[in-house]
Amino acid sequence: MAAIRYRFLLSLLALISLSFFPLSSHAQESPYIVTYDHYLEEPGNLEIEYFSTFGTQRAGNNFHAFWTEFEYGVNAWWTTELYLDGQTTFHDSTIFTGVKWENRFRPLKHEHFVNPVLYVEFENKNGADKILKEGEGHDIEADFLTPNAEARREHIHEIELKLLLSSTVKGWNFAENILAAKDLSHSPWEFGYAIGASRPLGLKGSATPCSFCRQNFVVGAEMYGGLGDRNHFGLRDTSHYLAPALAWNLPSGWTIRVSPGFGLNDNSHRFLMRWGLSREISGFGSMVAKLFRSGQ
Amino acid sequence: MKSCIAALALSVVFLVVSQALAQGSGGAAKEKPKESVYAEILKAPEKARAKRNPLETDPQAVAAGRILFEQHCSECHGGSAAGGKKGPNLRVEEIQSATPGAIFWVLTNGVVRRGMPVWSKLPEPQRWQLVVYLKSLGVQPFTPPQ
Numbered sequence: 001m002a003a004i005r006y007r008f009l010l011s012l013l014a015l016i017s018l019s020f021f022p023l024s025s026h027a028q029e030s031p032y033i034v035t036y037d038h039y040l041e042e043p044g045n046l047e048i049e050y051f052s053t054f055g056t057q058r059a060g061n062n063f064h065a066f067w068t069e070f071e072y073g074v075n076a077w078w079t080t081e082l083y084l085d086g087q088t089t090f091h092d093s094t095i096f097t098g099v100k101w102e103n104r105f106r107p108l109k110h111e112h113f114v115n116p117v118l119y120v121e122f123e124n125k126n127g128a129d130k131i132l133k134e135g136e137g138h139d140i141e142a143d144f145l146t147p148n149a150e151a152r153r154e155h156i157h158e159i160e161l162k163l164l165l166s167s168t169v170k171g172w173n174f175a176e177n178i179l180a181a182k183d184l185s186h187s188p189w190e191f192g193y194a195i196g197a198s199r200p201l202g203l204k205g206s207a208t209p210c211s212f213c214r215q216n217f218v219v220g221a222e223m224y225g226g227l228g229d230r231n232h233f234g235l236r237d238t239s240h241y242l243a244p245a246l247a248w249n250l251p252s253g254w255t256i257r258v259s260p261g262f263g264l265n266d267n268s269h270r271f272l273m274r275w276g277l278s279r280e281i282s283g284f285g286s287m288v289a290k291l292f293r294s295g296q
Numbered sequence: 297m298k299s300c301i302a303a304l305a306l307s308v309v310f311l312v313v314s315q316a317l318a319q320g321s322g323g324a325a326k327e328k329p330k331e332s333v334y335a336e337i338l339k340a341p342e343k344a345r346a347k348r349n350p351l352e353t354d355p356q357a358v359a360a361g362r363i364l365f366e367q368h369c370s371e372c373h374g375g376s377a378a379g380g381k382k383g384p385n386l387r388v389e390e391i392q393s394a395t396p397g398a399i400f401w402v403l404t405n406g407v408v409r410r411g412m413p414v415w416s417k418l419p420e421p422q423r424w425q426l427v428v429y430l431k432s433l434g435v436q437p438f439t440p441p442q
Contacts, residue, residue, distance in 0.1 A: 028368075028417050039417045042371075044382070076408040110405040111416050171419040203419035204351075207359035215422070251367070282371040286381060 028218075029255040030173060031245035033274050034134060035196035035222045037175045038115035038166035040104055041073030044285035049278035051257075053132060056271045060145045063089045065097075065130040072284070077106040087130040093148045098125025098156075104164070119162035119177075127154030132272065134160075135225035136181050137190025138237045140267035157184040172199045173220070188230035196222035198245070209251050218247040225264070239268035254279050334390040336407045340398040347397030351424045361429025364422055368415070378436050382411060387436040396427045403427070 030037050033051065041047055049069040056062050065087040073079050083100035102121040128151035130144060159182050166175040179192040198220025206213040225240030227233060243261035250256070254277065261272035351357040365377065372383030379385035391399065403423050406414035415423060 030417075037417075040413065042413050043411050045371075073413075076406060076411050076413045106408065109408050111414055168416050173417075200419060204421040205360035205364045205425050207356040207363070209363055215419070283381070 029247050029249055030198050031218050031220045031247035031257055032196045032222050033257060033259050034224045035175050035194040036164045036177055037173050038117045038164060040079040040106055041071050043073045043075045045073050045280055045282050046284035047071040047278055047280045049276055051276035054273040055269045057144055061090045061092055063087055063130050067131050079104045085129060085131050089148055095128055095148050095152055097129040114165050114167050117164040119164055121160040123158040125156050127151040134179055134192055135239060136179055136192035137226050137229045139226055140237060140239050141269050159184060171203045190229045191227040193227055194222060194224035196220055211250055216249045220245050240264040241268055337394050337398050337402050340401040344401040345395045345398045347400060349396040349424050349427055351428055357425045357428035358432045361425040364426050365429055377433055386430055387433050389435055392435050399427045399430060
């Protein structure tokens with residue numbers, strides 16, 4: 001019963017937040033779900049995102065992992081983001097799996113051929129986390145076989161650092177991410193990667209407002225996986241995925257993303273079906289500031 | 297349930313802190329909006345300034361640029377581009393007399409330290425459409441909202 005309440009609360013929180021604010025901004029979102037490009041949230045805007053991942057599991061139960069993101073543009077060089085994660089393992093249970101706090105910093109003032117962004121994240125999660133938001137270390141499909149009741153007893157406090165590199169050339173975006181993660185209680189540093197390429201179907205803007213114009217659709221593909229750890233660096237005992245991706249940016253401020261992912265080796269889940277719904281609320285910071293000012 | 301409460305508490309804290317920081321940097325920008333933002337356009341390299349707008353004669357460019365402006369720029373610069381809550385008036389001599397290439401350069405690079413994000417995520421033709429629209433507006437002095 002408590003499990004169903006978690007899932008219900010998480011979805012309800014996302015939906016209420018998404019529909020509560022009337023001011024929305026047309027987003028130009030990339031289709032990536034794992035890979036990051038170098039674009040940060042616009043200052044003062046809040047983007048609320050809900051994502052689902054359905055995953056197949058050999059020798060075990062399939063699962064549906066879900067998470068909600070609250071992404072806020074503090075200023076033009078800093079974006080901060082809060083994640084709330086959960087999962088349902090079929091024929092097992094639904095549980096809340098953790099919280100993440102992510103920060104992205106843009107160190108350079110101007111655009112360059114390759115644009116770096118520094119990423120720092122703190123994770124407070126349990127061992128039942130299945131959102132697969134990144135590939136790291138020696139994480140493999142068999143790790144997901146542990147029943148929820150047992151897996152949730154493991155508490156993980158992890159710090160994750162990423163170097164995000166991204167270029168935009170003639171409408172194409174190319175992004176490369178390098179990851180290093182450290183469980184603060186034990187285990188060595190773990191490594192991972194994600195790469196992606198994407199492009200809008202149309203480059204010119206339309207002279208009339210439209211939902212189905214080609215420029216509202218961005219297509220691409222991403223590939224991600226683990227690179228072992230400090231003691232055993234490399235591709236051995238790691239999982240890797242390739243995922244085509246599509247984003248549909250609606251003029252109303254909503255973005256829909258769909259991305260079927262395919263495991264590339266025997267250590268990977270065979271199939272991951274991901275989708276997401278997000279909405280950007282412009283001027284959220286000003287709205288909050290107004291609340292504080294009117295209280296004075 | 298404890299984690300849920302902790303998450304909500306954490307989100308409130310981070311929202312308040314980030315809001316305070318954002319307001320702080322906004323205040324600094326308000327003190328010298330003209331020098332900081334308009335000065336940036338003068339920093340456009342000669343090569344960028346000399347770039348021709350490939351959509352200058354495109355009959356659809358103004359209408360498309362207006363839609364893009366409403367979607368991405370009006371929140372800060374105001375619906376008529378004459379200045380808004382955060383962004384300066386774009387209908388001033390400094391902008392209207394700038395070359396299309398210089399405006400395109402500022403759009404592409406942003407004025408990151410002063411709060412304007414980079415807009416290179418908009419494909420080049422859309423940035424040129426925005427430039428055509430901005431140049432079509434002409435000069436209008438800022439009138440503060442009543």
